[in-house]
Amino acid sequence: MSHTPFILASYLISTVVLLWAGLSPVINKRGLLRQLKNRRARMDKVQ
Amino acid sequence: MNPIYLFFHKTGSPPWFYRFSGRLIPWLWVGFAILTAVGLYQGLLVAPADYQQGESVRIMYIHVPAAWMSMMIYGLMAIMGFIALVWRIRIMEVMVISSAPVGAAFTIIALVTGSLWGRPTWGTYWVWDARLTSELVLLFLYFGVIALYNAYDEPRKAAKAAALMSIVGAINLPIIHFSVEWWNTLHQGSSIGTSGNSIHPSMLWPLLWMAIAFKFYYGANLLSRARVRLLKQDHRKRWVQDLLTEGKS
Numbered sequence: 001m002s003h004t005p006f007i008l009a010s011y012l013i014s015t016v017v018l019l020w021a022g023l024s025p026v027i028n029k030r031g032l033l034r035q036l037k038n039r040r041a042r043m044d045k046v047q
Numbered sequence: 048m049n050p051i052y053l054f055f056h057k058t059g060s061p062p063w064f065y066r067f068s069g070r071l072i073p074w075l076w077v078g079f080a081i082l083t084a085v086g087l088y089q090g091l092l093v094a095p096a097d098y099q100q101g102e103s104v105r106i107m108y109i110h111v112p113a114a115w116m117s118m119m120i121y122g123l124m125a126i127m128g129f130i131a132l133v134w135r136i137r138i139m140e141v142m143v144i145s146s147a148p149v150g151a152a153f154t155i156i157a158l159v160t161g162s163l164w165g166r167p168t169w170g171t172y173w174v175w176d177a178r179l180t181s182e183l184v185l186l187f188l189y190f191g192v193i194a195l196y197n198a199y200d201e202p203r204k205a206a207k208a209a210a211l212m213s214i215v216g217a218i219n220l221p222i223i224h225f226s227v228e229w230w231n232t233l234h235q236g237s238s239i240g241t242s243g244n245s246i247h248p249s250m251l252w253p254l255l256w257m258a259i260a261f262k263f264y265y266g267a268n269l270l271s272r273a274r275v276r277l278l279k280q281d282h283r284k285r286w287v288q289d290l291l292t293e294g295k296s
Contacts, residue, residue, distance in 0.1 A: 003103040003167050010106045010160040014113070017159075018264065021152035025271035032275060036282055036291060 059136050061277050062286035068270040075267035079260050086256030094250050104250070106164040112258040114157035116265060117185060118220055120150035124192070125217035128210030138273070140206030141280070143213055144196045145272035149265055151189035158182060169233060177226035178234035181219060188216040202280050 048056070057063045090108035097104035124146045131139035161179070162172045173179065192209045199205030222229075227236045238246045239254075246254070281287050 003101055006103055006163045006167055007105050010109055010163045013159050013163075014109045014156045017152050017156050021149055022264070022268055022271075024148075025268065025275050029271070029275045029278070032278055032282075033291075036278075036287070040288075040291060 059138055061138065061281055061284075064138055065274055065277055065286075065290075068274055072267050072270050075263050075270070079263035079267060082256050082260035082263060086253050086260055089249075089256060090253035094253050097250075100168055103164055103167045106160050107250075108253050108257050110157060110160040110164060111254055112261045113153045113160065114182065115258055116261045117150055117154040117157050117182070118223060119262075120146050120153065120265060121185060121188065121213070122217065122220055124150065124213040125220075128213035131210045132207060132214075137203070137206075138277075140203065140210060141273045141276050142269065143210050144192070144206060145269050145276055146265075147189050147192045147196075147209070148272065149268045151186060151193070153261070153265075154182065154186040154189060158186065174233050176232045176234050177230040178223065178232050181223040181226050184219055185216075185223060188212075188219060192216070 058067075086108060091105055094105070094108075096102045124143050127139045127143045127146070130136060131143060158179075161182075165174075166172050192212050195212055196205045196209040199208060226232060227234055238244060239251070244251060278287060
């Protein structure tokens with residue numbers, strides 16, 4: 001039995017999981033900042 | 048004031064923590080990238096194949112450090128949870144809940160890579176062996192902490208519940224560690240310990256580089272998550288408003 005597919009699958013899955021876990025706070029932060037800035041702009045307009 | 052005490056005192060302040068962690072995170076990512084490159088180079092290109100496991104031993108350079116991280120992070124969550132409950136330090140509450148998804152990610156990696164290693168070595172992807180089952184329970188504990196936190200509307204109450212669950216769940220850590228000694232398991236015992244190693248240095252070094260690299264990853268990811276959570280919790284406070292004005296967020 002060739003071990004290569006198992007090794008490649010292990011490294012590929014690990015990379016995907018680490019990328020997902022690493023990028024999700026960056027994406028969340030961008031979304032949150034956009035939301036906060038929009039809210040602030042709306043409040044400034046009202047005042 | 049003692050500089051170390053002063054540092055911990057400052058860490059309790061969200062604005063200070065936010066600025067300090069923002070400066071630290073890029074360095075942690077750089078450390079992670081360098082150490083991973085060294086670990087992967089040694090593990091995939093320099094280290095020899097194992098005389099019994101063959102080439103599949105290369106999965107160990109991911110599997111073992113990920114399994115160590117899955118346990119270390121839960122242990123840290125229990126310690127931080129204890130500090131959060133006893134001394135009511137909000138940063139610690141944030142750190143507990145920010146650690147959980149990173150710990151869950153490492154547990155998933157440990158379980159999946161272990162399963163992929165098991166197929167060519169043991170002839171099966173999964174057995175209900177004490178080590179594998181207790182590691183799966185750890186994954187459910189991580190999911191439980193995340194679900195419990197999200198079940199509350201009030202972040203401080205949610206953090207207290209999550210901290211308490213982290214402390215109670217820590218009972219699983221010695222079970223995972225000693226499972227290979229307490230029960231007759233298919234999973235082998237530790238090759239690395241305080242009393243000595245049964246692993247050749249050419250295989251030990253890539254394992255250690257990857258283990259240190261994952262710690263840098265955890266640090267960078269934890270701080271990134273904690274910063275987002277602090278921004279979310281404090282979005283009406285002055286320091287967040289100042290950050291938005293300055294555009295240095």
